[in-house]
Amino acid sequence: MNVAKHDTFPVTLPIKKIIRETPHVKTFVFAYDLKSRPGQFINIWIPRVDEKPMSIAYDSGKGEFWLTIFAVGDMTKKLHEMKVGDRVGIRGPFGKAFQYEPGDHVITVGGGYGAAPLYNLAMEATSQKCTVDFIVGARSSEHLLYTDRVKKIRNTKLHIATDDGSVGVKGYNTPILEKLIADMKKTAAGKKKLKKTIVFAVGPEVMMKRVSDICFKEKVACQVSVERYMKCGFGVCGNCCLDDTGITVCTEGPAMDHKKARKSVDFGVAHRDAVGRKHAY
Template sequence: MSAYRIAANKLRTTSILSVRTESPTVTTFTFKDRECARAKPGQFLMLWIPGVDEIPLSILDVGEDGAVSVTVKKVGEATEALHRMKAGDFVGVRGPFGNSFTRKKGKILIVGGGTGMAPLWFLVKRLLPDVERLVFVMGAKTEDELLFMDGLKKMLIGGNRQLVATTEDGSCGITGLCTEPLDRLLTNERFDMVYTCGPEPMIRKVFELAEKCEVSFEASLERLMRCAIGLCGSCVIGKYRVCRDGPIFTSKQLREVEAEFGSSKRDFDGKRIPL
């Protein structure tokens, strides 16, 4: 194991600097960590909630001052415990782990759904200075669940930048899923790369549209993760381990695991279960 991986895998303790509510069920936490401050868009970390559990989280942002942010949805015991924490409380950190998005220039299409917006926010900030055009399609069930919308509106101002919002209940933007505007966008304009993160059935649909239009594609996948360094195998998809070979996968890699991609994952016992 490389010196970098050994350093990244060492558990460090740090205090929470700030807590920001994003929606009724989603909160962003910021802290300092020297190793994670070196992270690239798409990488993840393991956050330990003392006395409860350790969970994998995509890195939302790394500030110029080295502050690291993660955005967490309340979905179970560990995330509920984390949501009760406040500035000054201590957590444990390992990481950053995994690979990162390929930074492309030219015309870029980004598609995000739910808390899958987190790594895409980090990606947009790094891409904007160099791209020719950037279109960001974001989706959620309701307007309250459209994460980082105000910040994206400020970043995506200008003739070569566009933000498209969709909600399932029609409370904001286009009514329907965030995949619905994609066919038109990909038909009317030639993009150099499509990036996506969100619920896996959504990612599968974006993948199929990108394949149809023969556009380069990268997706961030989520699986059950324990070790984060490729040893336990709990995050396997086909021949790949998401924590080590991903979490960013290309269209070529996803073609190799089409039997599982978008339809199933492994549970705590290693059994394949529907998504």
């Protein structure tokens, strides 16, 4: 049952630290016990500007969390102008988190800025005895995020693809996933028991659909992070409903089994805007 927390008022928190990641991306650090899990999201509010859902780049579980934000619209540009000590409203965490078992083998596939929430997952999973293959894809080297941090995570192997080949392999990140699955199956052929592997994808929906298609064909478990226009974040406004299932992404997702996402005719195909009109990806 989707029981919302019965208080969805914001808390306004001072920014503790700001880290510049790339010319257009900053990480904002807050000293607050968010009690979130990887895959969940929060609403970030700047009074008199806007409120938007954002993924969580890291939650220490000990009173600190990070948001890594690309300055792309009015609100995110305004946020980039803010300084340490300025207050930002936070609501949440909302939605469902990624699911895995301790000791699983985790393959993350991040497209563009999807790397940040997957870092959060890799940090948590490796603390739960998981091993991680961390695949990231970006347009070029200057758009890559979090690679230096990922390199420092134990039991984690980083794989990079860029469209222009400036770092890692040239092209999409999905061939790396296909190769990892093929290698895994080859290694497993001689063994009786294959370590349970789960693929987690965060990025543009067309990329996640490609990841899901691969996993579906290869019969590998997969979860994706579905993004839809959201107003409330807790299953009431109805803006983020998927066709034909009618489920709200904000409460039944964003993190969901790819088979659940594939039940929707919209997955990788179309999304709705602020007034509910449908647009193709």
